[in-house]
Amino acid sequence: MEKLIFAQGNGREISFMDKIFGIAGKAAAMAEKEGRDKVTDATIGALLDDEGKFVVFESVMEGMLKLNPVDFANYAPISGIPAYIEVVQKYAFGNHKPNMFTAAAATPGGSGAIRNTIVNYSKAWDTILTCDWYWSAYHTLATENYRKLDTYNLLTEEGTYNHASLKAKCDEYLAVQDSLLLIINTPAHNPTGFSLTNDDWAKVIDLANEYGAKGKKITIFVDAAYIDYTDNPDESRTFLKLFEKTNDNVLAIMGYSASKGFTLYGMRVGAMICMTNKEEICKEFSNIANFSCRGTWSNGTRAGQQLLVNLYNDKEMKAKVDKEREENKAMLIRRGRAFEAAAKECGLEIVPYDAGFFASIPCANPDEVGELLHKKGIFLVPLAAGLRVALSAVNEAQCKMIAPEVKKAMDEYYGK
Template structure:
């Protein structure tokens, strides 16, 4: 049994036990102990439920395809691990493993987080007077939580694309926030083919009329669940829309959050930094009521999913603003998870500080990125040949088929031993988990399901 099978078996047992207990349990039990929000938390995770179905099929000896989980697997089905990171962690001094990190994070890691978010443009943005702050978090999810709990008023709406990572809703709901969505793609011909800029502007305007704070979450580049990445013109159009809105609505705080969960696997990993730099170079005035913040995750880029390490990086022209944000984020982290893991912060900081190990990490990351590129290219080609209307997909871990009956499509694929994930509005195809040799089978299953 390989490591993926072992993990899947454990998850399957857990899901079966949850199902058994759920069947026996009175769902009104604990009503006098749990608050109303807690009582809304029911059911198992959709992705892991479909992963368990895949594992059942494998256990029965079928030639099943796993397109469910959101972790990068090698073509032999084992978990892809950046060996440079793995070796560095195993060589960490005992004190770096056992000790607490500072509450806001190790200084070297916080400095690195700014560079991972902004790339080569970081220094130039700083020279333009842009102040920056970073706080270590419990993974990218922790960074999203820090934003949700601090940058919006309770009861407000947060702007998302209508195709988004499902847990966004949970992060928002836990902070008494609600999503407000606009279409992923424009319905008519547009100079910005991968963003509905008019739909975005409309939702932004509507919320500015009702709220004194507006937050926007954009998972770009390498969007989950579609693999979509905005073009430079699309990024600039969105940034201009936010800047214009902030300028017109001076009493409304605007926060643009860029979720960078997969950005280091994209062709333009620091495209947003380029766009911000271009806007500043072209003389765009930065409104004081606009904050840009990045939710950074090391889970995928450094294949350290279980070490739960990330950061929230915020930029603004006023140092006093970023200083205040640093305090708020540090206190929030202290009250939530105390401190993010030290060993991962130490390891990646030391690794990237060395030209030799930094280059070695980059080479291994490039190898893993090539796995994704080859699989995506093959899926696009196969779907084109078979007439499968795959959504535009460019980077990262996933591809997407938009459909009004996603469960029907996923079930029809499962009948052909291809296991994908039905989500709101479509089916997520986990390219990160599908061996290259099985891509044609996935495309054929989608064609048959659509017929």
């Protein structure tokens, strides 16, 4: 039968199915039928406490309740309220603001920052590069905006950052494109929990500078959505100073999100922040951000922006938020370490995990192995190269249990 097409997709083949929500639905159905205690749902990308309750920072809610009605009702300026533009850079850079020209624009979460960067720093139908383990929304954001997405290998055989693969892909595309947008999600990468070291970053920047010196324009988008969930968030920001070495053909943009760091997923608060050694490029950034915001969502959420400003400027409130975040982060890291140790003990290979909401297991048949796990009440997300475990959604005991169960399911599937 001929396929019915009414939406004028302008040449795009749109077949959007969200696997994660599909599997989460199966987990919920099983919990309903057989009881919640029979189900381990490690699909959800939000932070849940050890009893499975959605974590909401009390301090953030306290700040929300202190907002004025007009903060909710009024528009925000297109690029964000000026105080937010200032404060969001303080949150994002912490003690490691590079000595460069910087500017910020408010975006609806980190997703908005990715969208505006794609549209302004790559050309229609060009290819954008990220690594082979990646957050699937990158593909949607790229193709929705008439770009292609390709990948290099995140890891070497030894489990370190694969510079050679990155260089090979950059060479390939820069032979046919005069610019390249590179998206790097670190620290605490989704879906693996991997983080680039400062040495890795120095090499990435050297590589970008090499192309820049030949006249190519390189934009490095640092997706820092999970930066506050590392062992040491201050230390995790030290790489930002390395951007000071970029030449004028290399632009760094940080995607900042309040979704996880303030448990404000639904308020859509984020920012895109540029770092450049050239003032004109910084001014151009502010202009294009303003234009793109206007041409898409118009204005961000004023209440969310004002809330982050208030929480920063009130020392007592800031300390409260930091304390709550620290406690929850420690809970998450404990889960990650428990999962790592259990994997090691049973001989299950995992992608090197540093920190964050997720860990991943390389597997050639993630759908099939995932189905075997469903029979045991364990629900993980199958990805192209393996299975993703949402450490954010399960407690330490479940983390310890998941690793050997995955190992058993893989042995069963591969007939060991």
